[in-house]
Amino acid sequence: MRTGVFVCWCGLNIGGVVDVPRVVQEISGYPGVARAVDYRYMCSDPGQQLIKDTIREERLDSVVIAACSPGMHEATFQTVAESGGVNPYRCEIANIREQCSWPHQNEPGKATRKAVELIRAAVEKVRGDEALSALSIPVTRRALVIGAGIAGMQAALDIAEAGHEVVLVERLPHIGGHMAQLSETFPTLDCSQCILTPKTSEVGRHPRIRLVTNSEVESVSGYVGNFTVRIRRRATYVNWDLCTGCGLCTEKCPSKTPSAFERGLAKEPAVTIAFPQAVPHKPVIRAEACRHLTSGKCGVCEKACPVGAIDFEQQDLLLEEKVGAIVVATGYDLHPKAKVGEYGYGVYPDVIDGLEFERLNSASGPTQGEIRRPSDGKVPKEVVFIQCVGSRDQENGYPYCSKICCMYTAKHARLYKHKVPDGQPYVFYMDIRAGGKGYEEFVQEATDEGVLYLRGRVARVFQDGDRLVVFGVDTLSGKKVEIHADMVVLATAIVPASGAKELARTLKLATDRYGFFSEAHPKLRPVESLTRGIYIAGCAQAPKDIPDTVTQAGSAAAKVLALFSAERLSHSPTVAAVDEELCSGCGVCVEACAYDARTLDVRRRVAVVNDVLCEGCGTCAVACPNGATRQKNMARSQVLSMIDAVVG
Amino acid sequence: MVSSENRRKLLDISGEDVTSCYQCGKCSAGCAMAAMMDLLPHQVIRLVQLGQVEEALASRTIWLCASCLACSARCPRGVSLPNVMESLRVTLLRLGGRHLDPVRLPADVLENAPEQALVAGLRKYT
Ligand SMILES: Cc1cc2nc3c(=O)[nH]c(=O)nc-3n(C[C@H](O)[C@H](O)[C@H](O)COP(=O)(O)OP(=O)(O)OC[C@H]3O[C@@H](n4cnc5c(N)ncnc54)[C@H](O)[C@@H]3O)c2cc1C
Ligand code: SF4
Ligand code: SF4
Ligand code: SF4
Numbered sequence: 001m002r003t004g005v006f007v008c009w010c011g012l013n014i015g016g017v018v019d020v021p022r023v024v025q026e027i028s029g030y031p032g033v034a035r036a037v038d039y040r041y042m043c044s045d046p047g048q049q050l051i052k053d054t055i056r057e058e059r060l061d062s063v064v065i066a067a068c069s070p071g072m073h074e075a076t077f078q079t080v081a082e083s084g085g086v087n088p089y090r091c092e093i094a095n096i097r098e099q100c101s102w103p104h105q106n107e108p109g110k111a112t113r114k115a116v117e118l119i120r121a122a123v124e125k126v127r128g129d130e131a132l133s134a135l136s137i138p139v140t141r142r143a144l145v146i147g148a149g150i151a152g153m154q155a156a157l158d159i160a161e162a163g164h165e166v167v168l169v170e171r172l173p174h175i176g177g178h179m180a181q182l183s184e185t186f187p188t189l190d191c192s193q194c195i196l197t198p199k200t201s202e203v204g205r206h207p208r209i210r211l212v213t214n215s216e217v218e219s220v221s222g223y224v225g226n227f228t229v230r231i232r233r234r235a236t237y238v239n240w241d242l243c244t245g246c247g248l249c250t251e252k253c254p255s256k257t258p259s260a261f262e263r264g265l266a267k268e269p270a271v272t273i274a275f276p277q278a279v280p281h282k283p284v285i286r287a288e289a290c291r292h293l294t295s296g297k298c299g300v301c302e303k304a305c306p307v308g309a310i311d312f313e314q315q316d317l318l319l320e321e322k323v324g325a326i327v328v329a330t331g332y333d334l335h336p337k338a339k340v341g342e343y344g345y346g347v348y349p350d351v352i353d354g355l356e357f358e359r360l361n362s363a364s365g366p367t368q369g370e371i372r373r374p375s376d377g378k379v380p381k382e383v384v385f386i387q388c389v390g391s392r393d394q395e396n397g398y399p400y401c402s403k404i405c406c407m408y409t410a411k412h413a414r415l416y417k418h419k420v421p422d423g424q425p426y427v428f429y430m431d432i433r434a435g436g437k438g439y440e441e442f443v444q445e446a447t448d449e450g451v452l453y454l455r456g457r458v459a460r461v462f463q464d465g466d467r468l469v470v471f472g473v474d475t476l477s478g479k480k481v482e483i484h485a486d487m488v489v490l491a492t493a494i495v496p497a498s499g500a501k502e503l504a505r506t507l508k509l510a511t512d513r514y515g516f517f518s519e520a521h522p523k524l525r526p527v528e529s530l531t532r533g534i535y536i537a538g539c540a541q542a543p544k545d546i547p548d549t550v551t552q553a554g555s556a557a558a559k560v561l562a563l564f565s566a567e568r569l570s571h572s573p574t575v576a577a578v579d580e581e582l583c584s585g586c587g588v589c590v591e592a593c594a595y596d597a598r599t600l601d602v603r604r605r606v607a608v609v610n611d612v613l614c615e616g617c618g619t620c621a622v623a624c625p626n627g628a629t630r631q632k633n634m635a636r637s638q639v640l641s642m643i644d645a646v647v648g
Numbered sequence: 649m650v651s652s653e654n655r656r657k658l659l660d661i662s663g664e665d666v667t668s669c670y671q672c673g674k675c676s677a678g679c680a681m682a683a684m685m686d687l688l689p690h691q692v693i694r695l696v697q698l699g700q701v702e703e704a705l706a707s708r709t710i711w712l713c714a715s716c717l718a719c720s721a722r723c724p725r726g727v728s729l730p731n732v733m734e735s736l737r738v739t740l741l742r743l744g745g746r747h748l749d750p751v752r753l754p755a756d757v758l759e760n761a762p763e764q765a766l767v768a769g770l771r772k773y774t
Contacts, residue, residue, distance in 0.1 A: 393724035430672050459678025473673035478691055480682045
């Protein structure tokens, strides 16, 4: 074996702690090491050239790079090794930065010794490495987008416009997400429906977008380029192929219950089209509210429908789709105001949340856009807005900032002032976070228009007669304040959409502890998940406003398109392999594998590995009681000699 | 004068690291005694953060605080204000001469004050 060892200083990151020249000297004499050299920045162009030149000069057959984490530069150095003439799978990384110089900054002597040991172990590993070549897999050029808010719609449109088919799955009967509920939008105060409907109708009629609403993803199997998705389309009890969307059924239905779209501020019939601009413009029967479906009576809609589209017998439908990439865009919900006991126990009708305010201000909403309070329909003359409700509250809510509520509260206070010029809006805030193009100016205008900002949190809100008493503080004057208000609007925290954690489990994706989908890297890979071929966009990843959501959706679409542009995809060959002589066909490994990469060949009674599904995690190798499973380039013998190199 | 030394001294007594307080004022907003106080609870915390404890020690607030815990129950940052108030009182009491001496209490106070108030007073001022 002729191994070259390349030790990187990483400027002072490694070189400031580890005695690099000494490491080079010690490792030079190690069995199998043909040459050891150091360089200030091994990842730089001259560093890479040094590796290539040394491979040629020393006729190396393997290399060990002692540098930063393989997560950073393994791919770089594998490519360098390959272009120098060494098989890329005979290139090993010894991580002497994250696992050595950084954690042992105060013990340079010990760090130097550890660096030598880590490199020795890597030399032992590379000794046993086989020369492998990457696996090649086909790509299905079709995408699945989950969630049809502005994020999902934008991603679907961008992918479809580039010429690929998209299956767009939405849980609700209609598309548009929360944007459909907003009245006007910051920072320009344009009407949300007016900027949304061009998108929803484009999605609705796009020849390459298959819209599947009232549906949810039930299971996903496969891998990048080759996913199989099962979708459950819940029964709508209306045959949409026959239905013309005339709405006669919705007019006749006698069973009225609170509307989720109107956030409970208005009632809707059991057979309903949530709002006038809904796409698709077809009704669904809400089974729990329907008299016929709950007690077998009524059936008025069936008689009203001129085309016989009502179908009480309709069943859920299971669809199967094959796609190559998935975009998760399931958006957000609001922290339920009922959970903020001190601000009204969720019982005072005139304590509302931000989305309820949007509905009050909407021309198509329960008050036709007039600001009237829920309890008695009076126009409120004093309105208190409270920011950071549940946000930035590690003790009783969530420690994070919800990012958009400073802006939408300024918007609400202004819109209120525009509609009720003699009214007084008060805003309790802790800090104003208005970093965005035109955002600070927008907030300043609020104060110009007469919105009074008080810096402090509110302790309590309680009902006194027909008014709400707000106990707050103004920390700038150092005074406790008490305001008697007609209505209180809470800017409640943005939380992940209900069911996000379950969906994450179905997709085998990671979330943070709140349920927001985790990106592969917080700075450099913000729209990729850790699973290849699955991307995230919009509020499903973290709270954000519409401009950021649209940007991220476009970026996720670009990633999908890049994936679809390849003829075939490559997959790492360091996967598990079965020694059929030793395998007893017990199936323990099949159970152990988290990626469904193993099956049992019943006829031959041996386990088989699906190479492209195998992530090379090694669980099966540990689980196998017969030592029949081996991880390529991580064989038992390799691991044992690595340990010897460290402890011996 | 701003002093981190003073802040640490109080931390030793109270076990309460006030640096996490972000001055939202929710404690003051809900404090039942606030109307009587010269400094609001969040202002006391601010003075402690700055280590300007003389002003906090001289305030009526630390004696008026009823240790009702309404503030700490609501505090988004988990600051136990009553502990901080107690550490300030203890700082003064340790200087001596300020103890409540039951023997020297006026007879009408001893007779008329509710027992609970006496016990609470002795707990707080000794
Ligand atoms: C009160 C308020 C006012 C706002 N005002 C503004 C403003 O003026 N300007 C601005 O820029 N931003 C504003 N925003 C922010 C804006 O609403 C968001 O940026 C935007 O809606 C995010 O879009 P999204 O597609 O990521 O999520 P969403 O709009 O939440 O869409 C997600 C979609 O996914 C669907 N879904 C969820 N789970 C599943 C599942 N498991 N399967 C299938 N489908 C699923 C949902 O039904 C929904 O249709 C406001 C937010 C609030 C709360
Ligand atoms: S955006 Fe503003 S209101 Fe919302 S949590 Fe952050 S600071 Fe509070
Ligand atoms: S666990 Fe080992 S012996 Fe059992 S089926 Fe898997 S590879 Fe074969
Ligand atoms: S409630 Fe807590 S964080 Fe807010 S000012 Fe009071 S002590 Fe500080």
